[in-house]
Amino acid sequence: MTPTPASARSLSAPRIAVDVMGGDGGLEAVLGGVERALRADRSLRFLLVGDEAAIASRLERMSLPAGSATILHAADSIAGDEKPSQALRRARTTSMGLAINAVKDGSADAALSGGNTGALMAMSKLALRTMPGIDRPALTALLPTLGSHDCVMLDLGANTECDAQNLVQFAVMGAAYARTVLGLKKPRVKLLNIGTEELKGTGELKEAAALLREATYLHLTFDGFTEGDQLSRGKVDVVVTDGFSGNIALKTAEGTARFVTDLLRRAFTSSLRSKAGFALSKPALHMLKVHLDPNNHNGAVFLGLNGLVVKSHGGANTKGVANAIAVAARMVRGDIVNQVVSDLDEFRAHAFAVSE
Amino acid sequence: MTPTPASARSLSAPRIAVDVMGGDGGLEAVLGGVERALRADRSLRFLLVGDEAAIASRLERMSLPAGSATILHAADSIAGDEKPSQALRRARTTSMGLAINAVKDGSADAALSGGNTGALMAMSKLALRTMPGIDRPALTALLPTLGSHDCVMLDLGANTECDAQNLVQFAVMGAAYARTVLGLKKPRVKLLNIGTEELKGTGELKEAAALLREATYLHLTFDGFTEGDQLSRGKVDVVVTDGFSGNIALKTAEGTARFVTDLLRRAFTSSLRSKAGFALSKPALHMLKVHLDPNNHNGAVFLGLNGLVVKSHGGANTKGVANAIAVAARMVRGDIVNQVVSDLDEFRAHAFAVSE
Numbered sequence: 001m002t003p004t005p006a007s008a009r010s011l012s013a014p015r016i017a018v019d020v021m022g023g024d025g026g027l028e029a030v031l032g033g034v035e036r037a038l039r040a041d042r043s044l045r046f047l048l049v050g051d052e053a054a055i056a057s058r059l060e061r062m063s064l065p066a067g068s069a070t071i072l073h074a075a076d077s078i079a080g081d082e083k084p085s086q087a088l089r090r091a092r093t094t095s096m097g098l099a100i101n102a103v104k105d106g107s108a109d110a111a112l113s114g115g116n117t118g119a120l121m122a123m124s125k126l127a128l129r130t131m132p133g134i135d136r137p138a139l140t141a142l143l144p145t146l147g148s149h150d151c152v153m154l155d156l157g158a159n160t161e162c163d164a165q166n167l168v169q170f171a172v173m174g175a176a177y178a179r180t181v182l183g184l185k186k187p188r189v190k191l192l193n194i195g196t197e198e199l200k201g202t203g204e205l206k207e208a209a210a211l212l213r214e215a216t217y218l219h220l221t222f223d224g225f226t227e228g229d230q231l232s233r234g235k236v237d238v239v240v241t242d243g244f245s246g247n248i249a250l251k252t253a254e255g256t257a258r259f260v261t262d263l264l265r266r267a268f269t270s271s272l273r274s275k276a277g278f279a280l281s282k283p284a285l286h287m288l289k290v291h292l293d294p295n296n297h298n299g300a301v302f303l304g305l306n307g308l309v310v311k312s313h314g315g316a317n318t319k320g321v322a323n324a325i326a327v328a329a330r331m332v333r334g335d336i337v338n339q340v341v342s343d344l345d346e347f348r349a350h351a352f353a354v355s356e
Numbered sequence: 357m358t359p360t361p362a363s364a365r366s367l368s369a370p371r372i373a374v375d376v377m378g379g380d381g382g383l384e385a386v387l388g389g390v391e392r393a394l395r396a397d398r399s400l401r402f403l404l405v406g407d408e409a410a411i412a413s414r415l416e417r418m419s420l421p422a423g424s425a426t427i428l429h430a431a432d433s434i435a436g437d438e439k440p441s442q443a444l445r446r447a448r449t450t451s452m453g454l455a456i457n458a459v460k461d462g463s464a465d466a467a468l469s470g471g472n473t474g475a476l477m478a479m480s481k482l483a484l485r486t487m488p489g490i491d492r493p494a495l496t497a498l499l500p501t502l503g504s505h506d507c508v509m510l511d512l513g514a515n516t517e518c519d520a521q522n523l524v525q526f527a528v529m530g531a532a533y534a535r536t537v538l539g540l541k542k543p544r545v546k547l548l549n550i551g552t553e554e555l556k557g558t559g560e561l562k563e564a565a566a567l568l569r570e571a572t573y574l575h576l577t578f579d580g581f582t583e584g585d586q587l588s589r590g591k592v593d594v595v596v597t598d599g600f601s602g603n604i605a606l607k608t609a610e611g612t613a614r615f616v617t618d619l620l621r622r623a624f625t626s627s628l629r630s631k632a633g634f635a636l637s638k639p640a641l642h643m644l645k646v647h648l649d650p651n652n653h654n655g656a657v658f659l660g661l662n663g664l665v666v667k668s669h670g671g672a673n674t675k676g677v678a679n680a681i682a683v684a685a686r687m688v689r690g691d692i693v694n695q696v697v698s699d700l701d702e703f704r705a706h707a708f709a710v711s712e
Contacts, residue, residue, distance in 0.1 A: 146618060157550055160558055194513050194603040202516055202600065228607030232615035244558065245604045247550040248597075251584030252605045256612035259588035262502060263647055264620070267640040277637030284623040284630030291619055 013043045014109050014332035016325060017102035020050030021077035021095040023114025023321075024314045027051075030114065031058050033312075033321020037329075038068055040322065044329060047108050049074050050095040074098045078119045080314070087119035088126060096120060100127045103307040110308035110328040114316055120309065121158055121302055128305040131337060133344035136162070137304030138170045139243070139311070140177055142297040143253065147234020150297055152178045152187070154240060157247035158302065164207035167191065167240055171212055172343045173303040174238035175220035180334025181299070181327050186221050187237035192245060193225035200225065204242075217350060218343055228252075257292055295320030299327030303340075308332065369399045370465045370688035372681060373458035376406030377433035377451040379470025380671045383407075386470065387414050389668075389677020393685075394424055396678065400685060403464050405430050406451040430454045434475045436670070443475035444482060452476060456483045459663040466664035466684040470672055476665065477514055477658055484661040487693060489700035492518070493660030494526045495599070495667070496533055498653040499609065503590020506653055508534045508543070510596060513603035514658070520563035523547065523596055527568055528699045529659040530594035531576035536690025537655070537683050542577050543593035548601060549581035556581060560598075573706060574699055584608075613648055651676030655683030659696075664688065 020030045027050065034046055042065055048055050052073035059069065074095035078087045091097030096115050102108035104127045113120050121139065130137055138155035145151050154174050159166065171189050178187035191209055193201040198209070205225070212222040226236055228249055241249065268278040278285070290296060298320040300311040308331050312324040376386045383406065390402055398421055404411050408429035415425070430451035434443045447453030452471050458464035460483045469476050477495065486493055494511035501507050510530045515522065527545050534543035547565055549557040554565070561581070568578040582592055584605055597605065624634040634641070646652060654676040656667040664687050668680040 144615075146615060160550070192604065194516070194600055194607075228604045228609075229611030229614070231608060232611055241604075244550055245601055248548065248584045248601045248605050249608045251550075252587060252608040253584075253612045255585030255588055256609045257616055258585070259500075259502060260613055260616040260644075260648070263644045264641075267644045268637060270640045270643065274637045274640030277633045277635070277640070279633070280636060281624060281630045281633030284626045284633070285620075287626065288616075288619045288623045292616070 011333050011335060013045055014329045015045040015047065015107070016328050017047040017049055017072075017099040017108035017111045018325075019095045019099040019111070019113035019115055020048050020055055021074065021115070023312060023316060025114070025317060027054055027058055029317055030321055031055070031062065032318030033316070033325060034069065035062050035064060036318050036322035037325035038064055040326070041329060042068070044068065044325070046070070047072050047099070047102050049099045049102070050077070051075075072098055072102070078116050080116050082116055082119055084118040084122035087116065088122055091123055091127065097123055100124050100309060103309065104128055109332040110310060112310045112312055112324055112328055114312035114314050114321070117311055120311055124302050124305055124309040128307040128309070130304055131306055132341055133348065134169050134173070134304040134340070136166050136169075137302055138173060139300060140174060140303045141250070141300035143231060143250070144291055144297050145232045145234035149182050149184075149237075151231060151234070151236060152182070152238045153231070153246060153250065154238075154303065155243040155246050156250050156300070157243045159243040161244070162204065162242035164204050164211060167204065167208035167242070168211050168215075168347070169304070169344065170240045171208075171220065171222070171238065172218065172347065173340050174240055175218070176334075176336050176339040176343065177301065177303060177331070178237045179219065180336045180339070181330045182237065184237055186219060188223050188235075189220045189238040189240060190223050190226035190236045192239050192241035192249065193227065196225045196227065198224075208240075215347055215350065217346060261292065295323060299324040301327065301331065303336075306337070308337070367689050367691060369401055370685045371401040371403065371463070372684050373403040373405055373428075373455040373464035373467045374681075375433075375451045375455040375467070375469035375471055376404050376411055377430070377471070379668060379677075381470070381673060383410055383414060385673055386677055387411070387418065388674030389672070389681060390425065391418050391420060392674050392678035393681035394420055396682070397685060398424070400424065400681070402426070403428050403455070403458050405455045405458070406433070407431075428454055428458070434472050436472050438472055438475055440474040440478035443472065444478055447479055447483065453479055456480050456665060459665065460484055465688040466666060468666045468668055468680055468684055470668035470670050470677070473667055476667055480658050480661055480665040484663040484665070486660055487662050488697055489704065490525050490529070490660040490696070492522050492525075493658055494529060495656060496530060496659045497606070497656035499587060499606070500647055500653055501588045501590035505538050505540075505593075507587060507590070507592060508538070508594045509587070509602060509606065510659065511599040511602050512606050512656070513599045515599040517600070518560065518598035520560045520567060523560065523564035523598070524567050524571075524703070525660070525700065526596045527564075527576065527578070527594065528574060528703065529696050530596055531574070532690075532692050532695040532699065533657065533659060533687070534593045535575065536692045536695070537686045538593070540593055542575060544579050544591075545576045545594040545596060546579050546582035546592045548595050548597035548605065549583065552581045552583065554580075564596075571703055571706065573702060617648065651679060655680040657683065657687065662693065664693070
């Protein structure tokens with residue numbers, strides 16, 4: 001099949017539909033993020049979806065470049081605890097549903113929301129459907145590392161069980177994300193496992209490893225298995241896993257980082273002396289805070305659909321929202337959807353040639 | 357079935373067979389740990405398995421209570437990178453194999469080794485076989501938390517795939533471990549999942565949850581699902597999971613803790629000012645170090661066999677080895693094997709009564 005020509009979409013001036021009502025920081029954080037993103041990149045175009053009066057009133061106090069934003073009124077929004085099945089029925093009246101729909105009808109190149117992840121995944125999947133060659137979409141996000149850039153990880157919870165073909169597709173999608181968002185030429189991809197020896201792990205993992213090892217024509221370097229303790233070492237660009245293990249790993253990493261920083265806080269407040277030590281070390285410790293701040297790694301994406309949907313952290317501040325917008329813009333400009341389609345076409349062509 | 361009477365074993369003076377050749381710290385760390393454990397508990401009895409001359413020479417410089425230790429010569433030891441299949445063939449000549457065999461022939465109540473985990477699991481399983489009512493043994497360990505005690509977690513890698521019955525058996529074993537080692541009356545048990553709602557996760561998890569919810573007569577409180585970010589919050593006593601997810605979670609937690617402390621080290625050494633701050637905070641930061649030191653959470657165990665085998669961290673120091681010995685002694689005194697057998701008998705009796 002022939003990928004859609006990139007020129008059909010507005011690659012130079014990405015149009016992003018933003019669910020202004022999604023996220024714990026409300027309209028303030030989201031519109032602040034839009035303003036910040038526009039300061040860094042004036043070519044962006046926004047469709048702001050949400051309560052028209054509230055958005056208009058906030059925009060009056062902002063100085064966005066002329067023509068950079070349009071408002072699309074949505075009377076309603078999806079609640080944080082709303083079940084995906086309920087949310088699906090409200091796709092036509094909610095800010096989240098209308099933002100996704102803007103991608104579907106071509107009036108936007110990507111949608112962004114900080115709302116309910118389950119609802120966002122369900123609505124996106126139903127509206128946009130999976131890309132040709134992809135059986136299941138995957139939730140993809142960035143993890144902080146000791147290295148020079150974040151590590152891309154997928155799937156983080158969209159699919160509880162995955163077969164070898166799903167994992168290969170995730171590898172292709174994750175590599176495309178690393179190329180367009182992190183700017184890496186040929187990302188190093190590893191499969192998450194419970195050991196690095198070839199014999200370790202499930203049958204699905206061993207089969208996926210064998211397929212990826214053969215597929216040297218793909219725009220990635222497959223480098224075998226990795227383990228949970230290597231995720232933050234900065235020695236792998238893309239970590240591929242099923243959604244169950246990926247979600248467990250992501251949440252365990254978040255929980256452990258909070259655990260250690262909680263212990264650190266206890267230590268620093270345990271005596272007058274340590275409080276003084278803290279005051280002295282504060283500028284240096286700021287580095288630690290910046291490194292671990294989820295706002296600096298914002299921009300998870302639901303990859304594998306016929307359109308881009310970016311999930312911003314619910315608690316993102318203006319910087320976090322601006323970072324997620326930048327991720328969306330890079331994916332639009334990098335034409336990630338067609339990159340994945342063409343890589344998978346090549347994978348199937350080779351597999352077919354081999355089986356003949 | 358009737359459990360073996362506890363009196364048949366030496367519950368008051370646990371006899372522990374120690375693989376003196378296993379672990380990175382060598383004979384020094386292991387025998388130092390034995391000495392330390394004996395200082396805390398003079399009723400312990402040891403069978404020290406390894407090179408006789410080397411052990412005897414080291415014992416001469418120690419002051420162990422008379423009659424507290426016997427040497428069993430082993431000419432050989434299992435290498436750290438040796439394949440389990442190879443190790444199995446050397447069960448009769450190696451210190452690890454002979455220590456396990458001492459449990460099998462009744463000359464010890466528990467074996468302890470800091471050597472190759474895969475080899476230890478394979479040799480233990482072959483020599484001791486699984487307990488009545490247990491289909492698969494599970495690697496069980498302690499995780500540090502913000503609460504007043506560690507959290508017990510299993511399986512950490514012995515079984516890549518597990519069904520609902522396996523998970524129920526792990527819950528029973530983990531609760532017995534929490535009762536005997538942590539001294540908790542009725543431990544709170546949760547299943548590791550990717551959400552806390554009843555509908556989340558795999559079929560195996562949902563079925564295991566349903567079985568545990570019914571089994572109110574067990575000596576544990578089943579409290580539904582938990583997620584990876586809750587492991588270190590101190591709000592759950594036992595976390596049950598399949599060996600694949602458990603291994604991913606454990607290693608991700610270890611890797612993230614190291615990641616954050618590495619960032620912290622970078623921060624403290626980044627300027628003269630922060631170095632001074634570090635010097636001032638050092639006594640307080642020592643608390644953090646103690647809390648995260650694996651030596652203070654040492655004593656993983658391969659539960660579900662007809663005999664106790666404790667895995668000490670490869671890098672454990674004398675304190676770590678002494679802690680692992682204390683865990684072994686508590687399990688012997690608490691008669692954990694028979695506790696698990698009787699809990700599982702009750703579980704099957706109820707399940708049978710229900711199905712009639």
